[in-house]
Amino acid sequence: MRNLIDILDLSVEEIDELIKVAKSIMKSPLDYSKVCNHKKLATLFFEPSTRTRLSFESAMIELGGSVIGFSSANSSSTAKGESVADTVRTVGCYSDIIAMRHPKDGAALVASEKSPIPIINAGDGGHHHPTQTLTDLLTISAEKERLDNLTIGMCGDLKFGRTVHSLIAAMSRYKNNKFILISPEGLKIPEYIKKDILEKNNIEYIETADIEEYMDKLDIIYMTRVQRERFDSEDEYNKVKDCYVLKNKTLEKSKKDLCIMHPLPRVNEISVEVDEDPRAAYFRQVKYGKYIRMALIMKLLEEKDTIINKTKTNEEIVSDLKCKNPRCITSIEQELPNIYVYTNKVYRCKYCETINELLT
Numbered sequence: 001m002r003n004l005i006d007i008l009d010l011s012v013e014e015i016d017e018l019i020k021v022a023k024s025i026m027k028s029p030l031d032y033s034k035v036c037n038h039k040k041l042a043t044l045f046f047e048p049s050t051r052t053r054l055s056f057e058s059a060m061i062e063l064g065g066s067v068i069g070f071s072s073a074n075s076s077s078t079a080k081g082e083s084v085a086d087t088v089r090t091v092g093c094y095s096d097i098i099a100m101r102h103p104k105d106g107a108a109l110v111a112s113e114k115s116p117i118p119i120i121n122a123g124d125g126g127h128h129h130p131t132q133t134l135t136d137l138l139t140i141s142a143e144k145e146r147l148d149n150l151t152i153g154m155c156g157d158l159k160f161g162r163t164v165h166s167l168i169a170a171m172s173r174y175k176n177n178k179f180i181l182i183s184p185e186g187l188k189i190p191e192y193i194k195k196d197i198l199e200k201n202n203i204e205y206i207e208t209a210d211i212e213e214y215m216d217k218l219d220i221i222y223m224t225r226v227q228r229e230r231f232d233s234e235d236e237y238n239k240v241k242d243c244y245v246l247k248n249k250t251l252e253k254s255k256k257d258l259c260i261m262h263p264l265p266r267v268n269e270i271s272v273e274v275d276e277d278p279r280a281a282y283f284r285q286v287k288y289g290k291y292i293r294m295a296l297i298m299k300l301l302e303e304k305d306t307i308i309n310k311t312k313t314n315e316e317i318v319s320d321l322k323c324k325n326p327r328c329i330t331s332i333e334q335e336l337p338n339i340y341v342y343t344n345k346v347y348r349c350k351y352c353e354t355i356n357e358l359l360t
């Protein structure tokens with residue numbers, strides 16, 4: 001079964017092809033208006049969403065298909081204690097493809113292991129958000145006319161911001177991209193992104209807490225919201241909630257062709273005065289999201305019978321090692337096996353990728 005759980009499930013060539021198809025849909029949408037006739041998309045949103053859910057739904061409708069689903073965990077059988085696996089097995093009897101958002105890291109992977117139809121990860125906790133990344137890549141390709149040789153500033157909540165994690169993974173595969181990672185101390189990028197993506201691929205990156213320090217060097221500034229819902233306490237959130245606000249003044253030294261992005265929703269990370277700046281691309285970014293999701297739905301439905309074996313040779317069940325990440329799907333679904341990927345002498349949870357130590 002072909003799923004999209006992590007942006008790295010797609011090769012660079014496949015991403016380039018999706019971007020090409022999305023651009024062709026933008027030019028002649030009517031040519032695609034019957035492609036998904038008699039097909040159904042199910043949107044299973046266990047967590048709030050405006051753009052992602054509605055763009056999936058309008059994408060399917062514009063392809064001639066139809067949509068079923070729910071937009072909160074409370075209105076599904078999850079409220080009665082049903083597991084993710086049982087929910088997707090059930091929905092798989094009514095539809096052809098699922099877009100799913102869940103508050104726990106790794107939930108989409110669990111779903112894909114049991115689903116009879118393709119699963120698209122529409123955000124799993126603070127972990128990944130591959131379709132936002134496809135949206136971001138189409139935006140960059142349309143606005144900057146390239147995906148390589150870019151200096152990209154990522155600013156705000158780099159710890160819990162799933163869109164940041166997926167975008168770094170994607171942009172690291174194009175030539176000569178550099179990252180300026182701007183965050184307060186407590187919201188720095190997770191170790192696994194630094195080690196497994198940036199350092200492993202020799203990608204240049206700088207960590208700083210100062211948004212203005214490298215502003216004149218940036219081709220893209222990607223602002224993010226502090227992810228209030230992922231904090232352990234309101235006090236912790238209050239300490240960092242207003243860490244950055246992008247204003248016209250902050251942009252004084254920036255390049256004339258800077259591209260200002262944000263996955264949205266914004267709380268106050270970008271002052272509304274910036275909206276008038278022609279370089280503000282965040283509402284155009286929303287529009288690109290629908291077209292790339294149309295291209296993705298078409299691709300996954302076409303390739304739904306492709307067999308992909310994602311089991312890694314170094315996967316191990318360590319029955320007495322419980323993942324320490326409180327936001328991991330294994331923390332609420334007790335019957336899931338404790339599976340780890342063992343590399344470089346560490347056990348990494350298969351579902352959320354957190355590094356766990358084995359007590360000896």
Ligand code: NCD
Binds near residue numbers: 132224264265
């Ligand atoms: C993002 C998300 O849900 O991770 N929003 C989106 O999908 N466009 C960003 C956020 O919620 O801050």
